[in-house]
Amino acid sequence: MNLKDRTPGARYLFVIGDSFSVSPKPDDLAQTWTRVAAQQLAELHGTPVMLVNNSMMGVSQDWMWLTLQDWMAEGVITDEDYLIVALTHPGRFWYLERDPAMSNSNIIDIDRYCSPEECKAIELFIKHIQRPSLDGIHLNNRMGWLAYQVLKNHLQQPLIIKGFDQLLLDFEQSDVLSISNGSLCDDISYWEFHDPEAEIKNKFWKGIDCRYNHMCLSNHEILGKQVAESLFYKLPLDLTSGYQRGLLTPNILDDTEFCRHQLDLNALEYRTTQLKTPYFKPVTPWLKRVGINARNTRG
Amino acid sequence: MGKLYVIGDSFVAPPKPDDPTAVWPVQVAERMGLELVNPSQMGTAQDWCWQWLQRWLDTEITVDDYVIVALTHPSRFWFLETEPRLTHLHVIDLERWCSKDQAKAIEHYIRYIQRPSLDIIDVNNRMAYIAYQVLKKGLHRPLMIKGFDQDVAQGEHFSELNWAKGNIMADLQAVEFDPPELDTDDQSFWPGSIDARYNHLCLTNHAIMADKVVTALTNDSQLDLTSGFVTGLLKENTLDNLEFCAKELNLEICEYNRKFNNKGRKAVPWAKRTNLL
Numbered sequence: 055m056n057l058k059d060r061t062p063g064a065r066y067l068f069v070i071g072d073s074f075s076v077s078p079k080p081d082d083l084a085q086t087w088t089r090v091a092a093q094q095l096a097e098l099h100g101t102p103v104m105l106v107n108n109s110m111m112g113v114s115q116d117w118m119w120l121t122l123q124d125w126m127a128e129g130v131i132t133d134e135d136y137l138i139v140a141l142t143h144p145g146r147f148w149y150l151e152r153d154p155a156m157s158n159s160n161i162i163d164i165d166r167y168c169s170p171e172e173c174k175a176i177e178l179f180i181k182h183i184q185r186p187s188l189d190g191i192h193l194n195n196r197m198g199w200l201a202y203q204v205l206k207n208h209l210q211q212p213l214i215i216k217g218f219d220q221l222l223l224d225f226e227q228s229d230v231l232s233i234s235n236g237s238l239c240d241d242i243s244y245w246e247f248h249d250p251e252a253e254i255k256n257k258f259w260k261g262i263d264c265r266y267n268h269m270c271l272s273n274h275e276i277l278g279k280q281v282a283e284s285l286f287y288k289l290p291l292d293l294t295s296g297y298q299r300g301l302l303t304p305n306i307l308d309d310t311e312f313c314r315h316q317l318d319l320n321a322l323e324y325r326t327t328q329l330k331t332p333y334f335k336p337v338t339p340w341l342k343r344v345g346i347n348a349r350n351t352r353g
Numbered sequence: 354m355g356k357l358y359v360i361g362d363s364f365v366a367p368p369k370p371d372d373p374t375a376v377w378p379v380q381v382a383e384r385m386g387l388e389l390v391n392p393s394q395m396g397t398a399q400d401w402c403w404q405w406l407q408r409w410l411d412t413e414i415t416v417d418d419y420v421i422v423a424l425t426h427p428s429r430f431w432f433l434e435t436e437p438r439l440t441h442l443h444v445i446d447l448e449r450w451c452s453k454d455q456a457k458a459i460e461h462y463i464r465y466i467q468r469p470s471l472d473i474i475d476v477n478n479r480m481a482y483i484a485y486q487v488l489k490k491g492l493h494r495p496l497m498i499k500g501f502d503q504d505v506a507q508g509e510h511f512s513e514l515n516w517a518k519g520n521i522m523a524d525l526q527a528v529e530f531d532p533p534e535l536d537t538d539d540q541s542f543w544p545g546s547i548d549a550r551y552n553h554l555c556l557t558n559h560a561i562m563a564d565k566v567v568t569a570l571t572n573d574s575q576l577d578l579t580s581g582f583v584t585g586l587l588k589e590n591t592l593d594n595l596e597f598c599a600k601e602l603n604l605e606i607c608e609y610n611r612k613f614n615n616k617g618r619k620a621v622p623w624a625k626r627t628n629l630l
Contacts, residue, residue, distance in 0.1 A: 116471065116474050116475075119474055119477075119478060120474050123474065123477055123507065127507065147466075148471060149465075149466050150465075150466070151468060151470065151471075171461070171464070171465055172465050172466075174461055174465075175461035175462060175464065175465035175466050176466070178454070178457055178458035178461050178462070179458060179461070179462050179466060181454070181458065182432075182433075182454055182455045182458035183430075183432050183433070183455075183458050183459070183462060185434060187404075187434065188400060188431065188434075191400050191403055191404055191407065192400075192475065192478070194403075194407050194482060195403060195407075195475065195478035195479050195481070195482040196478050197482075198478065198481050198482025198483075198484075198485045198486070199477060199478040199481035199482065199485075201485045201489075202481040202482075202484050202485035202488065202511075203481070205485065205488055205489065206488070223407075224407065224411045230485075230489075
């Protein structure tokens with residue numbers, strides 16, 4: 055889509071983020087929260103709201119801000135449009151230009167996608183250079199950039215939805231940016247497990263999360279509506295209550311009806327195939343193999 | 354009493370505490386009746402400077418205060434928290450100040466991760482952070498002085514920032530040499546290889562700089578670094594003129610250079626030894 059070629063009379067909902075907001079494949083019509091939000095906003099306005107979702111799995115904040123900077127430079131976001139930033143963890147870093155998804159040490163097989171030298175550079179950066187205090191300076195600057203654009207261009211207050219729990223320092227109480235209370239990971243995704251501790255040990259999904267954006271579709275619907283109301287009525291977004299919990303019980307994946315209503319069936323099929331292969335065994339994550347103490351990386 | 358907040362690298366780093374020389378930030382503060390706050394340090398990166406700016410802009414700076422940012426090169430990176438001056442390829446003895454593993458991490462970062470396109474994203478964010486604070490709080494426009502020629506991307510157009518014309522490196526310090534080729538990357542003008550000028554400028558130009566900066570801050574006008582300064586002060590035998598040295602230079606460093614005279618032969622920088630250059 056050419057963003058400059060706007061549909062006349064339509065508002066736009068721009069979304070940028072990581073796996074918590076990435077769109078399903080084009081032929082998959084699942085009602086993910088970003089789609090629900092766009093539809094709800096259209097209903098509230100009584101005019102079309104077009105969804106532009108440039109999210110990508112595994113990306114860092116720097117990659118997201120490049121997209122935002124491009125959008126602003128091209129002037130594609132008007133004062134009638136909405137903007138959602140699904141904010142990934144500040145400890146992620148855009149190491150390799152060609153591969154924005156390689157941004158954190160939790161990627162199990164990062165060494166499959168980088169040369170040995172690049173892997174070594176990432177390992178040494180995480181071990182000896184990266185630190186939360188530096189990430190915090192960058193985070194503050196990013197929020198400052200966004201807040202400045204809002205003030206200068208008289209944009210609607212953007213909604214910052216934390217993917218992971220993090221403190222937005224100078225901007226946590228901002229009246230220019232609307233910051234979610236709680237995070238998608240810690241307040242929705244985590245509590246969908248009947249036994250959240252089991253998932254921390256990777257026992258439930260065994261490495262292949264079959265939910266859209268790490269959430270069951272029931273919670274997508276709730277979130278989408280909450281997001282639309284937050285944007286339309288300029289209300290704070292609270293992720294800490296009102297969502298369904300304990301949906302993922304130990305044998306729930308045997309419940310075909312549940313899977314059909316709540317999960318990504320393509321991902322489920324892929325997972326089933328993978329787990330059945332005789333060679334399948336959980337890979338020791340890269341960070342463990344190189345001895346990284348993941349003190350500030352997530353996702 | 355308002356304050357003058359100054360942050361940057363060697364272009365504005367204050368002299369040693371026991372050195373009473375009135376370098377240009379001191380002169381500006383005195384003439385404007387401001388208390389000077391200047392924690393600048395040699396060799397620092399923009400991130401380190403922004404650590405200070407964020408602290409000041411979030412809680413300290415008021416509409417009575419002024420800010421000067423001497424903008425260092427965006428490719429410098431604040432690698433190690435405790436060593437903010439170890440930021441770039443040209444540090445001669447980098448490995449003296451960090452462990453082997455840290456030096457290896459820095460080398461690998463520069464080789465495989467760092468790139469101008471990534472630096473520019475950060476520059477845009479940094480400039481907008483200040484512009485936002487100025488806009489929101491109605492502060493005086495900060496005076497942004499480029500130490501080095503650089504692309505400040507979107508920041509160039511932020512009307513909340515008062516950008517100087519030109520940069521200190523190319524438009525001031527380099528043209529103090531006559532000819533400019535007296536001081537190059539390979540052969541230093543200074544016998545012991547250490548620049549004996551305060552902030553890489555002769556004191557005559559500190560006075561001119563102070564005049565111009567006071568005008569720019571008071572009138573909220575553009576500071577022009579490309580004209581009005583004295584050029585060609587440093588000629589081949591200038592350092593033999595002790596009167597000139599006493600008037601224009603840091604005598605302690607002149608003395609060091611005399612003592613450790615290596616005829617300006619620069620030590621091989623760490624980056625060359627690791628084949629990064």
